[in-house]
Amino acid sequence: MTETSMDIALWPADEVNAEAEPSPGFEGEGSPPDERVSTPVVAGESAGKLAERPEGCAPAIEIMAPLQPPRSVALYIDGDNQSPAIARDLLASVRHDWGLEVSRVVLAGNDHGHTVPRWLTALANEAVHEDRILALRVQRKPEAADLAVILELGANMEQHRQGPDLVMVVSRDEWLIGAAEAVRARGCRVWVAYAENEAVAAQTQLPTLLLPAVNRAQAQARAATASPKTPVEGVTPTVPASSVTSTAAAPRVKPKEAAPPNQSTPSHKALLAQVRAQCKVQPGGGYLATEVGQALYTLGLTDKAARNRFLKAVTDLREVGAGGAKRLMF
Incomplete structure (x- = not known):
């Protein structure tokens, strides 16, 4: 052997x-x-x-x-x-x-x-x-x-x-x-x-x-039993893929106005609150991109494409830095 x-x-x-x-x-x-x-x-x-x-x-x-x-x-x-x-x-x-x-x-x-x-x-x-x-x-x-x-x-x-x-x-x-x-x-x-x-x-x-x-259904059903009991953790921890897809592809109603290209739904905002609760704010603001990705994975978005669609739907999302020091500002 x-x-x-x-x-x-x-x-x-x-x-x-x-x-x-x-x-x-x-x-x-x-x-x-x-x-x-x-x-x-x-x-x-x-x-x-x-x-x-x-x-x-x-x-x-x-x-x-x-x-x-x-x-x-x-x-x-x-x-x-x-x-x-x-x-x-x-x-x-x-x-x-x-x-x-x-x-x-x-x-x-x-x-x-x-x-x-x-x-x-x-x-x-x-x-x-x-x-x-x-x-x-x-x-x-x-x-x-x-x-x-x-x-x-x-x-x-x-x-x-x-x-x-x-x-x-x-x-x-x-x-x-x-x-x-x-x-x-x-x-x-x-x-x-x-x-x-x-x-x-x-x-x-x-x-x-x-x-x-x-999967997403399990994450919804088991969020209360598999999460620490904090006010933010009590929010519904996932968002259906259909919601993420539709919000990511939503067209601008008035392109000349300052409205963002993607409008967050209530479920999207709830999941975003979960991500903020699970990630540590970095010096200078924002969250490490690797931490955000892992948080989304544990909250039910196990597919990389679904995570990308979710992030594209975040209003005023900015990227700072590169590599392991890359931060997402939202």
Whole structure:
């Protein structure tokens, strides 16, 4: 087997080439057999309903056997990668489909858009005890949340292997999934979970729980339960695509007047208020363009074209700076 850099970082040098052992079944000793582990499981399906994925995916992983059958789930959540709107479906699958309970939660995020408190609220609404949650607020740097989760995963790896935990990595980030594959090869039961979207499915041999997409309807229905309780957060957090499209294309009634080319609808203004609440005002005014984009994504506008249409409909929007320092003034 060709070891990845993540494997080498997590494995002791004398055990890099560990001999493969058959992986026990989920119902008995641990995770599903290797010949089935690459197929995503849609939320609401039993873990025993896996179908074989066609060949051509990533190379098979050498597996060591867990020491106990699974009785609980340890969640490792990349809060910057997955929306708290998936918490309800995630916990329903763990508890009702698999009959397991949550033993611990490691949650990491840069708190960009209040992702950490929104995740904490969503978990509390699903009756996850606060004393089981480790919330890590990291710096606003690329991959910072991934690295925080990876460090915790490595620190707890041996405990998970010897105990009854099934590790569930909630992310589609390739760094974190690579670390999860290395941990599984060291003898832990590891699954990956993420919300379905238009992007290509994560390339992994790990068993995968595919959760329902975080779309505009879900964002509207779950805003109250997945957002911190502040006056602004109580506003309807999304806007139908049809509203964004029509406002972006609205013609000027009187071109000679000072009226803006795009008129904001009430729902558009509500979403704009949400964006302002989730983004930090920068010195000199305005908000970082990257923060605005991520805030819109978490509020339901997962398509880049939809986000662009929304921004074009913002009255008197101006751009200042370039690159990572680019600010949007509105």
